[in-house]
Amino acid sequence: MLLTLKNIGKSYRSRYGQVFRKVLDALDLQLDEGEKIAIVGPSGSGKTTLLNLIGALDTPDTGEIIFGSEVISEWNQNKLADFRNRKIGFIFQFHHLLPQLTLWENVLIPTLPLKSDPEAAYQRAEELLRTTGIWERRFQKPGELSGGECQRAAVVRALINEPDLLLADEPTGALDEENAAGxxxxxxxxxxxxxxxxxxxxxxxxxxxxxxxxYLLKNGALALADHRPASKKRV
Ligand SMILES: Nc1ncnc2c1ncn2[C@@H]1O[C@H](COP(=O)(O)OP(=O)(O)OP(=O)(O)O)[C@@H](O)[C@H]1O
Ligand SMILES: [Mg+2]
Structure with missing residues:
Protein backbone atom coordinates (compact mmCIF):
# COMPACT_ATOMS: atom_id res chain seq x y z
CA MET A 1 0.00 0.00 0.00
CA LEU A 2 1.47 3.37 -0.99
CA LEU A 3 -1.04 5.60 0.75
CA THR A 4 -3.66 5.08 3.46
CA LEU A 5 -6.04 7.75 4.74
CA LYS A 6 -7.91 6.78 7.90
CA ASN A 7 -10.87 8.64 9.31
CA ILE A 8 -9.74 12.02 7.97
CA GLY A 9 -11.61 15.09 9.18
CA LYS A 10 -10.99 18.66 8.04
CA SER A 11 -12.93 21.82 8.87
CA TYR A 12 -12.29 25.42 8.04
CA ARG A 13 -12.69 27.85 10.90
CA SER A 14 -13.65 31.50 11.04
CA ARG A 15 -11.23 34.05 12.44
CA TYR A 16 -12.77 33.61 15.88
CA GLY A 17 -12.24 29.87 15.88
CA GLN A 18 -15.77 28.61 15.30
CA VAL A 19 -16.05 25.78 12.83
CA PHE A 20 -17.97 27.08 9.88
CA ARG A 21 -17.59 24.31 7.40
CA LYS A 22 -16.77 20.65 7.89
CA VAL A 23 -15.35 19.77 4.49
CA LEU A 24 -14.00 16.24 5.04
CA ASP A 25 -15.65 13.88 7.50
CA ALA A 26 -14.44 10.36 8.37
CA LEU A 27 -12.83 9.99 4.95
CA ASP A 28 -10.95 6.77 4.16
CA LEU A 29 -8.83 5.90 1.13
CA GLN A 30 -6.31 3.23 0.23
CA LEU A 31 -4.08 3.49 -2.77
CA ASP A 32 -1.75 0.83 -4.13
CA GLU A 33 1.61 1.56 -5.65
CA GLY A 34 1.22 2.24 -9.38
CA GLU A 35 -2.54 2.74 -9.17
CA LYS A 36 -4.24 5.64 -10.96
CA ILE A 37 -7.48 7.08 -9.63
CA ALA A 38 -9.79 9.98 -10.37
CA ILE A 39 -11.63 12.02 -7.76
CA VAL A 40 -14.76 13.77 -8.98
CA GLY A 41 -17.39 15.79 -7.17
CA PRO A 42 -19.23 19.10 -7.28
CA SER A 43 -17.48 22.42 -6.85
CA GLY A 44 -16.86 23.04 -3.15
CA SER A 45 -17.07 19.36 -2.19
CA GLY A 46 -13.50 19.36 -0.88
CA LYS A 47 -11.41 17.87 -3.69
CA THR A 48 -8.61 20.43 -3.51
CA THR A 49 -8.71 20.30 0.30
CA LEU A 50 -8.16 16.54 0.09
CA LEU A 51 -5.25 16.82 -2.39
CA ASN A 52 -3.63 19.43 -0.16
CA LEU A 53 -3.75 16.99 2.76
CA ILE A 54 -2.38 14.10 0.71
CA GLY A 55 0.39 16.33 -0.66
CA ALA A 56 1.27 17.57 2.85
CA LEU A 57 0.47 21.18 1.98
CA ASP A 58 -2.01 21.14 4.86
CA THR A 59 -2.68 18.88 7.85
CA PRO A 60 -5.92 17.11 8.85
CA ASP A 61 -7.80 17.94 12.07
CA THR A 62 -8.37 14.26 12.79
CA GLY A 63 -7.27 10.94 11.38
CA GLU A 64 -4.06 9.53 9.98
CA ILE A 65 -2.22 9.80 6.68
CA ILE A 66 0.17 6.93 6.17
CA PHE A 67 2.65 7.04 3.29
CA GLY A 68 4.44 3.73 2.82
CA SER A 69 4.96 2.79 6.45
CA GLU A 70 5.29 6.33 7.84
CA VAL A 71 2.52 8.24 9.60
CA ILE A 72 3.17 11.61 7.96
CA SER A 73 0.23 13.32 9.68
CA GLU A 74 2.39 13.34 12.83
CA TRP A 75 5.37 15.10 11.24
CA ASN A 76 6.44 18.71 11.71
CA GLN A 77 6.48 21.31 8.93
CA ASN A 78 10.20 20.93 8.09
CA LYS A 79 9.95 17.21 7.69
CA LEU A 80 6.78 17.60 5.63
CA ALA A 81 8.41 20.13 3.29
CA ASP A 82 11.27 17.75 2.58
CA PHE A 83 8.86 14.84 2.10
CA ARG A 84 6.77 16.92 -0.30
CA ASN A 85 9.73 17.89 -2.43
CA ARG A 86 11.09 14.35 -2.71
CA LYS A 87 8.00 12.19 -2.90
CA ILE A 88 5.15 14.26 -4.33
CA GLY A 89 4.68 15.92 -7.71
CA PHE A 90 1.95 18.54 -8.13
CA ILE A 91 0.18 19.72 -11.26
CA PHE A 92 -2.47 22.42 -11.02
CA GLN A 93 -5.11 23.84 -13.36
CA PHE A 94 -2.84 26.78 -14.19
CA HIS A 95 0.77 25.94 -14.77
CA HIS A 96 2.29 28.43 -12.28
CA LEU A 97 5.59 28.56 -14.16
CA LEU A 98 7.71 31.59 -13.28
CA PRO A 99 7.34 34.01 -16.22
CA GLN A 100 10.85 35.48 -16.04
CA LEU A 101 12.58 32.10 -16.29
CA THR A 102 13.00 29.77 -19.27
CA LEU A 103 11.31 26.36 -19.29
CA TRP A 104 14.70 24.78 -18.64
CA GLU A 105 15.16 26.89 -15.50
CA ASN A 106 11.57 26.41 -14.38
CA VAL A 107 11.70 22.62 -14.49
CA LEU A 108 15.00 22.51 -12.57
CA ILE A 109 13.83 24.66 -9.63
CA PRO A 110 12.59 21.72 -7.50
CA THR A 111 16.04 20.10 -7.69
CA LEU A 112 17.77 23.05 -6.00
CA PRO A 113 16.88 22.28 -2.35
CA LEU A 114 18.04 18.68 -2.73
CA LYS A 115 21.66 19.73 -3.35
CA SER A 116 22.14 16.62 -5.43
CA ASP A 117 24.27 16.06 -8.51
CA PRO A 118 23.27 18.74 -11.06
CA GLU A 119 24.39 16.59 -14.02
CA ALA A 120 21.89 13.88 -13.05
CA ALA A 121 19.15 16.52 -12.79
CA TYR A 122 20.05 17.91 -16.26
CA GLN A 123 19.80 14.41 -17.69
CA ARG A 124 16.38 13.82 -16.13
CA ALA A 125 15.23 17.24 -17.40
CA GLU A 126 16.38 16.41 -20.92
CA GLU A 127 14.68 13.02 -20.92
CA LEU A 128 11.41 14.46 -19.60
CA LEU A 129 11.43 17.47 -21.93
CA ARG A 130 12.00 15.14 -24.87
CA THR A 131 9.22 12.71 -23.84
CA THR A 132 6.77 15.57 -23.38
CA GLY A 133 7.73 17.03 -26.76
CA ILE A 134 8.99 20.43 -25.58
CA TRP A 135 12.77 19.94 -25.71
CA GLU A 136 13.05 22.40 -28.62
CA ARG A 137 11.26 24.99 -26.51
CA ARG A 138 13.50 24.74 -23.46
CA PHE A 139 15.13 28.17 -23.75
CA GLN A 140 11.82 29.97 -24.22
CA LYS A 141 9.84 31.65 -21.48
CA PRO A 142 6.27 30.66 -20.55
CA GLY A 143 4.85 33.82 -22.20
CA GLU A 144 6.23 32.68 -25.56
CA LEU A 145 4.55 29.28 -25.42
CA SER A 146 1.05 27.83 -25.77
CA GLY A 147 -1.06 26.78 -22.78
CA GLY A 148 -0.57 23.13 -23.67
CA GLU A 149 3.21 23.51 -23.87
CA CYS A 150 3.30 25.28 -20.51
CA GLN A 151 1.18 22.57 -18.92
CA ARG A 152 3.56 19.92 -20.27
CA ALA A 153 6.43 21.88 -18.70
CA ALA A 154 4.49 21.83 -15.43
CA VAL A 155 4.34 18.02 -15.75
CA VAL A 156 8.12 17.91 -16.26
CA ARG A 157 8.63 20.11 -13.19
CA ALA A 158 6.35 17.79 -11.16
CA LEU A 159 8.38 14.73 -12.22
CA ILE A 160 11.92 16.10 -12.03
CA ASN A 161 12.61 14.74 -8.53
CA GLU A 162 11.16 11.33 -9.45
CA PRO A 163 8.19 11.41 -7.05
CA ASP A 164 6.30 8.31 -5.91
CA LEU A 165 2.96 10.07 -6.16
CA LEU A 166 1.70 12.56 -8.73
CA LEU A 167 -1.24 14.78 -7.72
CA ALA A 168 -3.09 16.67 -10.44
CA ASP A 169 -5.84 19.18 -9.63
CA GLU A 170 -7.92 19.89 -12.75
CA PRO A 171 -4.84 19.49 -14.99
CA THR A 172 -6.84 19.85 -18.20
CA GLY A 173 -9.24 22.52 -16.92
CA ALA A 174 -7.57 25.39 -18.77
CA LEU A 175 -6.82 23.51 -22.01
CA ASP A 176 -8.73 23.14 -25.27
CA GLU A 177 -9.99 19.70 -26.29
CA GLU A 178 -6.93 18.68 -28.29
CA ASN A 179 -4.42 19.74 -25.64
CA ALA A 180 -6.58 18.19 -22.92
CA ALA A 181 -6.54 14.85 -24.75
CA GLY A 182 -2.75 15.11 -25.19
CA TYR A 215 -14.21 8.09 -6.59
CA LEU A 216 -16.99 10.55 -5.88
CA LEU A 217 -16.37 13.01 -3.06
CA LYS A 218 -19.72 13.63 -1.41
CA ASN A 219 -20.73 14.65 2.11
CA GLY A 220 -17.06 14.78 3.07
CA ALA A 221 -16.18 11.18 2.16
CA LEU A 222 -15.22 9.13 -0.88
CA ALA A 223 -17.48 6.58 -2.54
CA LEU A 224 -16.32 4.33 -5.33
CA ALA A 225 -18.25 5.46 -8.39
CA ASP A 226 -16.71 3.19 -10.97
CA HIS A 227 -14.26 0.34 -10.93
CA ARG A 228 -13.44 -1.75 -13.95
CA PRO A 229 -10.62 -4.26 -14.25
CA ALA A 230 -7.65 -2.85 -16.14
CA SER A 231 -8.08 -5.47 -18.87
CA LYS A 232 -11.50 -4.01 -19.75
CA LYS A 233 -10.18 -0.49 -20.02
CA ARG A 234 -8.97 1.09 -23.20
CA VAL A 235 -6.77 4.09 -22.69
N1 LIG B 1 -8.63 28.28 3.26
C1 LIG B 1 -9.96 28.16 3.38
N2 LIG B 1 -10.65 28.81 4.34
C2 LIG B 1 -11.97 28.65 4.47
N3 LIG B 1 -12.72 27.89 3.67
C3 LIG B 1 -12.11 27.22 2.70
C4 LIG B 1 -10.70 27.32 2.47
N4 LIG B 1 -10.38 26.54 1.42
C5 LIG B 1 -11.54 25.99 0.99
N5 LIG B 1 -12.57 26.39 1.75
C6 LIG B 1 -13.98 25.94 1.60
O1 LIG B 1 -14.02 24.53 1.70
C7 LIG B 1 -14.90 23.97 0.74
C8 LIG B 1 -14.15 22.97 -0.14
O2 LIG B 1 -13.22 23.69 -0.95
P1 LIG B 1 -12.31 22.97 -2.04
O3 LIG B 1 -11.48 24.02 -2.64
O4 LIG B 1 -11.62 21.81 -1.43
O5 LIG B 1 -13.43 22.43 -3.07
P2 LIG B 1 -13.26 21.75 -4.49
O6 LIG B 1 -14.01 20.46 -4.45
O7 LIG B 1 -11.82 21.68 -4.84
O8 LIG B 1 -14.03 22.76 -5.46
P3 LIG B 1 -13.71 23.17 -7.01
O9 LIG B 1 -14.24 22.03 -7.85
O10 LIG B 1 -14.51 24.41 -7.21
O11 LIG B 1 -12.25 23.39 -7.15
C9 LIG B 1 -15.50 25.14 -0.01
O12 LIG B 1 -16.74 25.44 0.56
C10 LIG B 1 -14.52 26.27 0.23
O13 LIG B 1 -15.16 27.50 0.20
MG1 LIG C 1 -10.64 22.58 -6.33
Whole structure:
Protein backbone atom coordinates (compact mmCIF):
# COMPACT_ATOMS: atom_id res chain seq x y z
CA MET A 1 0.00 0.00 0.00
CA LEU A 2 1.47 3.37 -0.99
CA LEU A 3 -1.04 5.60 0.75
CA THR A 4 -3.66 5.08 3.46
CA LEU A 5 -6.04 7.75 4.74
CA LYS A 6 -7.91 6.78 7.90
CA ASN A 7 -10.87 8.64 9.31
CA ILE A 8 -9.74 12.02 7.97
CA GLY A 9 -11.61 15.09 9.18
CA LYS A 10 -10.99 18.66 8.04
CA SER A 11 -12.93 21.82 8.87
CA TYR A 12 -12.29 25.42 8.04
CA ARG A 13 -12.69 27.85 10.90
CA SER A 14 -13.65 31.50 11.04
CA ARG A 15 -11.23 34.05 12.44
CA TYR A 16 -12.77 33.61 15.88
CA GLY A 17 -12.24 29.87 15.88
CA GLN A 18 -15.77 28.61 15.30
CA VAL A 19 -16.05 25.78 12.83
CA PHE A 20 -17.97 27.08 9.88
CA ARG A 21 -17.59 24.31 7.40
CA LYS A 22 -16.77 20.65 7.89
CA VAL A 23 -15.35 19.77 4.49
CA LEU A 24 -14.00 16.24 5.04
CA ASP A 25 -15.65 13.88 7.50
CA ALA A 26 -14.44 10.36 8.37
CA LEU A 27 -12.83 9.99 4.95
CA ASP A 28 -10.95 6.77 4.16
CA LEU A 29 -8.83 5.90 1.13
CA GLN A 30 -6.31 3.23 0.23
CA LEU A 31 -4.08 3.49 -2.77
CA ASP A 32 -1.75 0.83 -4.13
CA GLU A 33 1.61 1.56 -5.65
CA GLY A 34 1.22 2.24 -9.38
CA GLU A 35 -2.54 2.74 -9.17
CA LYS A 36 -4.24 5.64 -10.96
CA ILE A 37 -7.48 7.08 -9.63
CA ALA A 38 -9.79 9.98 -10.37
CA ILE A 39 -11.63 12.02 -7.76
CA VAL A 40 -14.76 13.77 -8.98
CA GLY A 41 -17.39 15.79 -7.17
CA PRO A 42 -19.23 19.10 -7.28
CA SER A 43 -17.48 22.42 -6.85
CA GLY A 44 -16.86 23.04 -3.15
CA SER A 45 -17.07 19.36 -2.19
CA GLY A 46 -13.50 19.36 -0.88
CA LYS A 47 -11.41 17.87 -3.69
CA THR A 48 -8.61 20.43 -3.51
CA THR A 49 -8.71 20.30 0.30
CA LEU A 50 -8.16 16.54 0.09
CA LEU A 51 -5.25 16.82 -2.39
CA ASN A 52 -3.63 19.43 -0.16
CA LEU A 53 -3.75 16.99 2.76
CA ILE A 54 -2.38 14.10 0.71
CA GLY A 55 0.39 16.33 -0.66
CA ALA A 56 1.27 17.57 2.85
CA LEU A 57 0.47 21.18 1.98
CA ASP A 58 -2.01 21.14 4.86
CA THR A 59 -2.68 18.88 7.85
CA PRO A 60 -5.92 17.11 8.85
CA ASP A 61 -7.80 17.94 12.07
CA THR A 62 -8.37 14.26 12.79
CA GLY A 63 -7.27 10.94 11.38
CA GLU A 64 -4.06 9.53 9.98
CA ILE A 65 -2.22 9.80 6.68
CA ILE A 66 0.17 6.93 6.17
CA PHE A 67 2.65 7.04 3.29
CA GLY A 68 4.44 3.73 2.82
CA SER A 69 4.96 2.79 6.45
CA GLU A 70 5.29 6.33 7.84
CA VAL A 71 2.52 8.24 9.60
CA ILE A 72 3.17 11.61 7.96
CA SER A 73 0.23 13.32 9.68
CA GLU A 74 2.39 13.34 12.83
CA TRP A 75 5.37 15.10 11.24
CA ASN A 76 6.44 18.71 11.71
CA GLN A 77 6.48 21.31 8.93
CA ASN A 78 10.20 20.93 8.09
CA LYS A 79 9.95 17.21 7.69
CA LEU A 80 6.78 17.60 5.63
CA ALA A 81 8.41 20.13 3.29
CA ASP A 82 11.27 17.75 2.58
CA PHE A 83 8.86 14.84 2.10
CA ARG A 84 6.77 16.92 -0.30
CA ASN A 85 9.73 17.89 -2.43
CA ARG A 86 11.09 14.35 -2.71
CA LYS A 87 8.00 12.19 -2.90
CA ILE A 88 5.15 14.26 -4.33
CA GLY A 89 4.68 15.92 -7.71
CA PHE A 90 1.95 18.54 -8.13
CA ILE A 91 0.18 19.72 -11.26
CA PHE A 92 -2.47 22.42 -11.02
CA GLN A 93 -5.11 23.84 -13.36
CA PHE A 94 -2.84 26.78 -14.19
CA HIS A 95 0.77 25.94 -14.77
CA HIS A 96 2.29 28.43 -12.28
CA LEU A 97 5.59 28.56 -14.16
CA LEU A 98 7.71 31.59 -13.28
CA PRO A 99 7.34 34.01 -16.22
CA GLN A 100 10.85 35.48 -16.04
CA LEU A 101 12.58 32.10 -16.29
CA THR A 102 13.00 29.77 -19.27
CA LEU A 103 11.31 26.36 -19.29
CA TRP A 104 14.70 24.78 -18.64
CA GLU A 105 15.16 26.89 -15.50
CA ASN A 106 11.57 26.41 -14.38
CA VAL A 107 11.70 22.62 -14.49
CA LEU A 108 15.00 22.51 -12.57
CA ILE A 109 13.83 24.66 -9.63
CA PRO A 110 12.59 21.72 -7.50
CA THR A 111 16.04 20.10 -7.69
CA LEU A 112 17.77 23.05 -6.00
CA PRO A 113 16.88 22.28 -2.35
CA LEU A 114 18.04 18.68 -2.73
CA LYS A 115 21.66 19.73 -3.35
CA SER A 116 22.14 16.62 -5.43
CA ASP A 117 24.27 16.06 -8.51
CA PRO A 118 23.27 18.74 -11.06
CA GLU A 119 24.39 16.59 -14.02
CA ALA A 120 21.89 13.88 -13.05
CA ALA A 121 19.15 16.52 -12.79
CA TYR A 122 20.05 17.91 -16.26
CA GLN A 123 19.80 14.41 -17.69
CA ARG A 124 16.38 13.82 -16.13
CA ALA A 125 15.23 17.24 -17.40
CA GLU A 126 16.38 16.41 -20.92
CA GLU A 127 14.68 13.02 -20.92
CA LEU A 128 11.41 14.46 -19.60
CA LEU A 129 11.43 17.47 -21.93
CA ARG A 130 12.00 15.14 -24.87
CA THR A 131 9.22 12.71 -23.84
CA THR A 132 6.77 15.57 -23.38
CA GLY A 133 7.73 17.03 -26.76
CA ILE A 134 8.99 20.43 -25.58
CA TRP A 135 12.77 19.94 -25.71
CA GLU A 136 13.05 22.40 -28.62
CA ARG A 137 11.26 24.99 -26.51
CA ARG A 138 13.50 24.74 -23.46
CA PHE A 139 15.13 28.17 -23.75
CA GLN A 140 11.82 29.97 -24.22
CA LYS A 141 9.84 31.65 -21.48
CA PRO A 142 6.27 30.66 -20.55
CA GLY A 143 4.85 33.82 -22.20
CA GLU A 144 6.23 32.68 -25.56
CA LEU A 145 4.55 29.28 -25.42
CA SER A 146 1.05 27.83 -25.77
CA GLY A 147 -1.06 26.78 -22.78
CA GLY A 148 -0.57 23.13 -23.67
CA GLU A 149 3.21 23.51 -23.87
CA CYS A 150 3.30 25.28 -20.51
CA GLN A 151 1.18 22.57 -18.92
CA ARG A 152 3.56 19.92 -20.27
CA ALA A 153 6.43 21.88 -18.70
CA ALA A 154 4.49 21.83 -15.43
CA VAL A 155 4.34 18.02 -15.75
CA VAL A 156 8.12 17.91 -16.26
CA ARG A 157 8.63 20.11 -13.19
CA ALA A 158 6.35 17.79 -11.16
CA LEU A 159 8.38 14.73 -12.22
CA ILE A 160 11.92 16.10 -12.03
CA ASN A 161 12.61 14.74 -8.53
CA GLU A 162 11.16 11.33 -9.45
CA PRO A 163 8.19 11.41 -7.05
CA ASP A 164 6.30 8.31 -5.91
CA LEU A 165 2.96 10.07 -6.16
CA LEU A 166 1.70 12.56 -8.73
CA LEU A 167 -1.24 14.78 -7.72
CA ALA A 168 -3.09 16.67 -10.44
CA ASP A 169 -5.84 19.18 -9.63
CA GLU A 170 -7.92 19.89 -12.75
CA PRO A 171 -4.84 19.49 -14.99
CA THR A 172 -6.84 19.85 -18.20
CA GLY A 173 -9.24 22.52 -16.92
CA ALA A 174 -7.57 25.39 -18.77
CA LEU A 175 -6.82 23.51 -22.01
CA ASP A 176 -8.73 23.14 -25.27
CA GLU A 177 -9.99 19.70 -26.29
CA GLU A 178 -6.93 18.68 -28.29
CA ASN A 179 -4.42 19.74 -25.64
CA ALA A 180 -6.58 18.19 -22.92
CA ALA A 181 -6.54 14.85 -24.75
CA GLY A 182 -2.75 15.11 -25.19
CA UNK A 183 -2.22 15.85 -21.51
CA UNK A 184 -4.53 13.00 -20.44
CA UNK A 185 -2.48 10.61 -22.54
CA UNK A 186 0.76 12.00 -21.15
CA UNK A 187 -0.44 11.41 -17.57
CA UNK A 188 -1.53 7.83 -18.23
CA UNK A 189 1.74 7.10 -20.09
CA UNK A 190 3.74 8.41 -17.13
CA UNK A 191 1.74 6.23 -14.75
CA UNK A 192 2.35 3.16 -16.88
CA UNK A 193 5.96 3.70 -17.89
CA UNK A 194 7.37 5.19 -14.72
CA UNK A 195 5.05 3.33 -12.34
CA UNK A 196 4.17 6.60 -10.64
CA UNK A 197 0.93 6.46 -8.65
CA UNK A 198 -1.52 9.06 -9.90
CA UNK A 199 -4.44 10.93 -8.35
CA UNK A 200 -6.35 13.29 -10.64
CA UNK A 201 -9.12 15.61 -9.58
CA UNK A 202 -11.16 16.46 -12.62
CA UNK A 203 -14.49 17.58 -13.97
CA UNK A 204 -13.66 15.85 -17.25
CA UNK A 205 -15.24 12.41 -17.52
CA UNK A 206 -12.97 11.73 -20.48
CA UNK A 207 -9.94 12.01 -18.23
CA UNK A 208 -11.62 10.28 -15.26
CA UNK A 209 -12.52 7.26 -17.36
CA UNK A 210 -8.87 6.66 -18.21
CA UNK A 211 -8.19 5.89 -14.54
CA UNK A 212 -8.48 2.49 -12.80
CA UNK A 213 -11.07 3.80 -10.35
CA UNK A 214 -13.32 6.83 -10.07
CA TYR A 215 -14.21 8.09 -6.59
CA LEU A 216 -16.99 10.55 -5.88
CA LEU A 217 -16.37 13.01 -3.06
CA LYS A 218 -19.72 13.63 -1.41
CA ASN A 219 -20.73 14.65 2.11
CA GLY A 220 -17.06 14.78 3.07
CA ALA A 221 -16.18 11.18 2.16
CA LEU A 222 -15.22 9.13 -0.88
CA ALA A 223 -17.48 6.58 -2.54
CA LEU A 224 -16.32 4.33 -5.33
CA ALA A 225 -18.25 5.46 -8.39
CA ASP A 226 -16.71 3.19 -10.97
CA HIS A 227 -14.26 0.34 -10.93
CA ARG A 228 -13.44 -1.75 -13.95
CA PRO A 229 -10.62 -4.26 -14.25
CA ALA A 230 -7.65 -2.85 -16.14
CA SER A 231 -8.08 -5.47 -18.87
CA LYS A 232 -11.50 -4.01 -19.75
CA LYS A 233 -10.18 -0.49 -20.02
CA ARG A 234 -8.97 1.09 -23.20
CA VAL A 235 -6.77 4.09 -22.69
N1 LIG B 1 -8.63 28.28 3.26
C1 LIG B 1 -9.96 28.16 3.38
N2 LIG B 1 -10.65 28.81 4.34
C2 LIG B 1 -11.97 28.65 4.47
N3 LIG B 1 -12.72 27.89 3.67
C3 LIG B 1 -12.11 27.22 2.70
C4 LIG B 1 -10.70 27.32 2.47
N4 LIG B 1 -10.38 26.54 1.42
C5 LIG B 1 -11.54 25.99 0.99
N5 LIG B 1 -12.57 26.39 1.75
C6 LIG B 1 -13.98 25.94 1.60
O1 LIG B 1 -14.02 24.53 1.70
C7 LIG B 1 -14.90 23.97 0.74
C8 LIG B 1 -14.15 22.97 -0.14
O2 LIG B 1 -13.22 23.69 -0.95
P1 LIG B 1 -12.31 22.97 -2.04
O3 LIG B 1 -11.48 24.02 -2.64
O4 LIG B 1 -11.62 21.81 -1.43
O5 LIG B 1 -13.43 22.43 -3.07
P2 LIG B 1 -13.26 21.75 -4.49
O6 LIG B 1 -14.01 20.46 -4.45
O7 LIG B 1 -11.82 21.68 -4.84
O8 LIG B 1 -14.03 22.76 -5.46
P3 LIG B 1 -13.71 23.17 -7.01
O9 LIG B 1 -14.24 22.03 -7.85
O10 LIG B 1 -14.51 24.41 -7.21
O11 LIG B 1 -12.25 23.39 -7.15
C9 LIG B 1 -15.50 25.14 -0.01
O12 LIG B 1 -16.74 25.44 0.56
C10 LIG B 1 -14.52 26.27 0.23
O13 LIG B 1 -15.16 27.50 0.20
MG1 LIG C 1 -10.64 22.58 -6.33
Missing amino acids: LSKLLTDINEQKKITLIVVTHSMELAEKMDKI
